[in-house]
Amino acid sequence: MGWANHLLIAPIVLPLATGALLLLFDERRHTLKALVSLASTVALLLIAIVLLGVADTPTAEGAVRTGVYLLANWPAPFGIVLVLDRLSALMLALTGVLALTSLIFASARWHIAGPHFHTLFQLLLMGLNGAFLTGDLFNLFVFFEVLLAASYGLVLYGSGALRVRAGLHYIAINLAASALFLIGVSLIYGVTGTLNMADLAGRIAAVPAEDRMLLEAGAAILGIAFLVKAGMWPLGFWLPTAYMAAAAPVAAIFAILSKVGVYILLRLSLLLFGAESGASAEFGASWLLVGGMATIAFGATGVLASQAMGRLAGFYVLVSSGTMLAAIGVASVPVTSGALFYMVSSTLAISAFFLLVELVERIQDPAANVLAVTMEAYGDDMDEDEVNEEVGVLIPGTLAALGICFAGCAVLIAGLPPLSGFIAKFALISAVFNNDGLGGAANAVNATAWAMTGLLLLAGLAGMIAMTRMGIRTFWAPIDGTVPRVRVSEFFPIAFLLAVCLGITVQGGSVMRYMDTTAQSLHAPSDYVRSVLSAKRVPAPGKEGVE
Amino acid sequence: MTELTLALGIGFLVGSGVWLLLRPRTYQLIIGLSLIAYGVNLFIFSMGRLRTGAPPVVSSGQINPADYTDPIPQALVLTAIVIGFATTALFLVVLLVSRGLTGSDHVDGREPN
Numbered sequence: 197m198g199w200a201n202h203l204l205i206a207p208i209v210l211p212l213a214t215g216a217l218l219l220l221f222d223e224r225r226h227t228l229k230a231l232v233s234l235a236s237t238v239a240l241l242l243i244a245i246v247l248l249g250v251a252d253t254p255t256a257e258g259a260v261r262t263g264v265y266l267l268a269n270w271p272a273p274f275g276i277v278l279v280l281d282r283l284s285a286l287m288l289a290l291t292g293v294l295a296l297t298s299l300i301f302a303s304a305r306w307h308i309a310g311p312h313f314h315t316l317f318q319l320l321l322m323g324l325n326g327a328f329l330t331g332d333l334f335n336l337f338v339f340f341e342v343l344l345a346a347s348y349g350l351v352l353y354g355s356g357a358l359r360v361r362a363g364l365h366y367i368a369i370n371l372a373a374s375a376l377f378l379i380g381v382s383l384i385y386g387v388t389g390t391l392n393m394a395d396l397a398g399r400i401a402a403v404p405a406e407d408r409m410l411l412e413a414g415a416a417i418l419g420i421a422f423l424v425k426a427g428m429w430p431l432g433f434w435l436p437t438a439y440m441a442a443a444a445p446v447a448a449i450f451a452i453l454s455k456v457g458v459y460i461l462l463r464l465s466l467l468l469f470g471a472e473s474g475a476s477a478e479f480g481a482s483w484l485l486v487g488g489m490a491t492i493a494f495g496a497t498g499v500l501a502s503q504a505m506g507r508l509a510g511f512y513v514l515v516s517s518g519t520m521l522a523a524i525g526v527a528s529v530p531v532t533s534g535a536l537f538y539m540v541s542s543t544l545a546i547s548a549f550f551l552l553v554e555l556v557e558r559i560q561d562p563a564a565n566v567l568a569v570t571m572e573a574y575g576d577d578m579d580e581d582e583v584n585e586e587v588g589v590l591i592p593g594t595l596a597a598l599g600i601c602f603a604g605c606a607v608l609i610a611g612l613p614p615l616s617g618f619i620a621k622f623a624l625i626s627a628v629f630n631n632d633g634l635g636g637a638a639n640a641v642n643a644t645a646w647a648m649t650g651l652l653l654l655a656g657l658a659g660m661i662a663m664t665r666m667g668i669r670t671f672w673a674p675i676d677g678t679v680p681r682v683r684v685s686e687f688f689p690i691a692f693l694l695a696v697c698l699g700i701t702v703q704g705g706s707v708m709r710y711m712d713t714t715a716q717s718l719h720a721p722s723d724y725v726r727s728v729l730s731a732k733r734v735p736a737p738g739k740e741g742v743e
Numbered sequence: 744m745t746e747l748t749l750a751l752g753i754g755f756l757v758g759s760g761v762w763l764l765l766r767p768r769t770y771q772l773i774i775g776l777s778l779i780a781y782g783v784n785l786f787i788f789s790m791g792r793l794r795t796g797a798p799p800v801v802s803s804g805q806i807n808p809a810d811y812t813d814p815i816p817q818a819l820v821l822t823a824i825v826i827g828f829a830t831t832a833l834f835l836v837v838l839l840v841s842r843g844l845t846g847s848d849h850v851d852g853r854e855p856n
Contacts, residue, residue, distance in 0.1 A: 334819055341826045348833055357844045361852040364769070364841050367834050368850070371776050372764060374830070375783045378823055382816065386790035391815070 203250075204265040204280050206243050207288055207325035210236055215318030223311050230303040233314040237299050240321065241292035244285070251285035252710060260717040262727035264331075272729045273395040279331035279728055282714040283536075287328040287452075287459055290540055293696060294452050294547050295321050297689035301551050302445035304685045309354045309443070316353070320346035320449065327456050331728055333381050333391045336460065340377065344370050347453060350446045351438060362441035369434045373424040380418025387411040394728035397467045397721055401474035412479055415468065419480055425457030426517045429491040436498060436510030444554030447509070448689075451547040454513055455539060458520045462532070465524060467721045478527055485525025485644065489651050491518025496655040499662045505553040505670075508662055509546060512609055515655050516542040522648055523624060530630070533715035534623030537708060541616040541697060545608035548693035552601055555682050555690075556670055559595075594682050599671045601687075604694045606663035611656040616701040621656065623708065625649050745793055749785065756782035767855070769838045769848050773831065780827040784820050791816030 214236035218229050247263075255261050263280035266272065299317065307313040323343025330336050348370075352363040385391055387407045388399045403411050420431070427435040435454065439447050461484070469479040495514030502508035519542070523535030604615065611621035628645045700707045717723060756778050763775025791813035799814035838848075845852035 334822070338822065338826070341830065345830060345833065348830075348837070352837065352840075355840075355844075357852065360837065360841045360844050364837055364850060364852075367830075367837055368764075368772055368776070371830055371834065372779070374827075375776075375779045378783045379786060382787040382790040382819065385816070385819075 201263070201265065203243060203246065204263050204278055204329070205267075207240060207247070207329065208278075208322055210240055210243070211318040211322040211325065215315045215322065218315045218318065219312070226308050229314050230307055233318060234296075234299055234303065236318065237292075237296050237321070240325075241289075241296050244288040244292035247280055248285045248289045251280055251282045260713065260723055262724055264728050264731035266731055266733060269733050271733055272731050273390055273392045276335045277331040277392065277394075277728055277731065278329045279394075279724070280329060281724060282710070282717060283459070283463065284328045286536065286540070286710075286714065287455075288325060290455075290543060291321065291324050291328070291452055293693070294449055294543070297547065297551070297693050298445040298448040301448065301686055301689045302443075304683045306354070306443055306445050312349070313353060316346050316349040317449070319343075320350060322346075324452065324456065328459065331393050333384065333393060333396070335391075337374075337377055337381060340456075341374065343453070343456070344374070347450070351442045351450075353446055354443045359441045359443075362438045365434050366438040369424060373421045376417050376424075377421035380414045380416075380421060383410060383414025383417065387414065392728070393464070393467055394725040397470075397473070397725050398729075400468055400476055401472065403476075405475070408475060412476060415464075415476075415479060418464075419461065422457040422460050423487070423521075426454050426461065426521060427457075427491070427514050428487045428517065428521055429494040429514075432491065432494075432514055432517070435514060436507055439510040439513060439550075440504070440506035444551055447506070447550040448547040451513065451543050451550065454517050455520070455543055458517060458524070458539070461521070462524050462718070466527070466532075466718045467724065470719065470721055472722065481525045481527050483525070484521050485648075488518045488520070488522025488525055489648060491515075491521060492651045492655050494518075496651075496658040499655075500658045502662060505556060505666055506550075508666065509549050509553055512542075512549070512659065513546055515659070516546060519624070519652065519655075522651075526628065526644075526648075527719075528627070529712075529715045529719050530627035531624065532718060533708070533711040534620065534627045536711040536714060537616075537623055537700075538620035540700065540707075541608065541620045544693050544697050545605055545617060548601070548690050548697075549605040549609065551686075551690050551693075552598065552605060555598055555686060556602065558681070559670060595671060597687060598682070599667070601690050601694060602663075602667055602671065604697075606660065606667060608694075608697055609663060610660035611652075612660070614701065616697045616704070619701060619704050619708075621652060625652060745795075749789055749793065753782045753785050753789070756785070767849055767851075769841065769850055772850060773834055773838060776834070777831055780823075780831070784823055784827070787816050787820050787823060789816075 214232060218232060221229050221232075223229075250263060251261060253261060260282065264272070265278040265280075267276045267278065269275075295317075302313065302317070320343055323339050323341075323346055326339030327336060327343060330339055348363065348367050351366055352359055381391070384396070387403060387410050388396055390396055390399060400411070424431045426432070439450055442450060465480060465484070469476050469481075471477055473479075492515055495511050495516075495518055498511030499508055499515065502511055516539075520535055520539055523531050523538070607613075607615050608617040611617040628648055760775045760778035760780075760782060763771045763778065766772065766775070794812040797810060797812040799812050799817050801811055841852060842848050847854055849855070
């Protein structure tokens with residue numbers, strides 16, 4: 197195993213070291229800082245891809261491979277473990293892609309708007325990767341705080357009254373959620389006496405009946421902390437404003453931030469309250485299902501009502517979170533695998549859209565936007581006589597390129613063919629109709645399935661209407677048509693993200709197979725538990741065991 | 744009796760904290776968050792069960808685990824205190840910036856009409 201095993205901790209150590217190193221340079225050497233940061237992020241993406249490959253190769257016995265890293269060489273339930281399974285490898289790779297594109301975008305101009313952008317960014321990556329890798333509940337809290345602390349800095353990045361006001365709400369909400377996180381974790385520890393997720397999975401079935409209520413209360417409080425982060429209705433009113441106010445590259449990496457809450461809920465609900473957990477099986481599933489559907493409805497309404505693109509993107513984050521939460525609530529293998537595909541596709545689309553919004557908004561000033569709304573409301577019959585003869589409209593090259601990207605984002609957000617949004621939505625809906633998880637017999641299509649399908653389709657329709665309206669107003673009928681100045685390094689990340697979406701569309705079969713195996717292993721966590729608890733210590737106290 | 748005192752203390756701290764958290768001024772907000780953090784820290788501590796005179800660090804030799812208190816909640820509390828302190832300090836800075844930029848100490852940055 198050798199170096200390959202130590203590679204598991206690299207996604208945490210590398211950004212930490214880079215972030216610390218970048219503090220040593222003076223702010224005036226921003227080119228150097230950007231280059232170091234970029235090099236580290238490229239390395240991070242490569243490591244994530246290698247780890248994805250490692251997680252995807254089955255063991256010699258044909259079982260799913262789970263990489264376990266014992267920190268300080270303590271055996272599993274006693275020390276903190278890092279666990280790499282298929283889901284965490286997927287999340288690492290997704291983080292790597294988003295990090296690289298956001299950073300390239302930021303290096304064009306945003307990174308000199310204030311001090312220590314790159315350090316904050318690298319620490320955010322460290323927190324994200326740590327949260328995806330850790331197998332210990334309290335360690336999860338620590339990584340959560342690392343990523344939140346960095347995100348507090350980033351949401352305020354660039355300053356301005358709007359950012360500070362949104363940042364104030366964002367920080368207050370997250371500090372309160374962290375308090376809930378601690379209460380939940382300590383309640384669970386008080387009942388079961390362990391913080392290791394794998395150990396916890398084994399002990400939950402054996403919790404005596406009189407303590408079960410305390411355990412479930414702890415799990416529910418912990419769940420609320422994550423639901424605040426994921427933005428479930430009615431806990432997510434802070435999210436659109438905070439995401440809209442953040443600088444474009446920050447919002448683009450924040451696209452994965454709400455997915456951290458979703459990731460933890462997916463992992464813990466299947467690990468702790470899966471089919472093998474006795475009396476607590478599927479605890480909270482119906483709450484997630486109903487809450488997720490309410491979030492989709494709220495997010496879709498918000499998408500329709502948004503007049504600014506940034507706000508639309510913020511509400512679409514809620515739609516995406518809601519879809520994931522509802523899919524977790526259904527708790528069946530095919531739905532989970534469809535949801536994973538959806539998560540990858542929608543996160544990439546949101547990230548690309550946040551970057552695009554910044555470029556497009558250079559075309560128009562906010563006053564023109566308000567004017568456009570007024571004109572839509574009261575009609576603009578003043579130029580009715582002029583447009584009778586057909587005149588070709590000359591669209592400059594930059595605008596055309598941006599327009600194509602915009603159309604790509606719109607297709608992804610609405611879930612129309614030919615891009616990956618369609619495959620994701622198709623997989624989800626087909627799984628919802630053909631599953632055994634929704635309480636009924638196989639193929640019995642019940643009311644919940646209908647409700648979820650209806651909401652998914654309506655959310656897609658709302659996205660389509662809103663995006664079409666925005667597109668017409670921005671590209672076809674701009675009131676004040678100035679061509680924005682866009683650098684190649686700002687355009688490239690958007691094109692790259694859309695190309696990744698196109699890639700997973702073309703390679704849909706193999707990606708879907710990966711998601712299927714991931715979902716199967718998530719729903720049968722005994723392999724995961726066994727791998728973690730039976731992880732071997734490094735035999736002799738040699739130098740490679742020291743971290 | 745100790746349990747009751749501790750439970751009342753935690754309840755009082757968190758209750759006051761939540762009330763302050765719902766108030767409109769940023770200063771009330773940060774005091775509320777601090778009180779909640781104190782209450783939560785005491786709560787984590789109490790999850791190791793209340794023991795008097797029992798050390799958390801195991802000495803060498805033949806030992807009986809029942810003579811010792813659970814060290815893990817104490818370690819957790821230390822971590823939680825440090826993190827809570829750091830985030831509160833950071834929040835304080837944001838409050839000051841918000842006061843400077845908007846000229847108001849209302850959480851929404853403007854006085855309600």
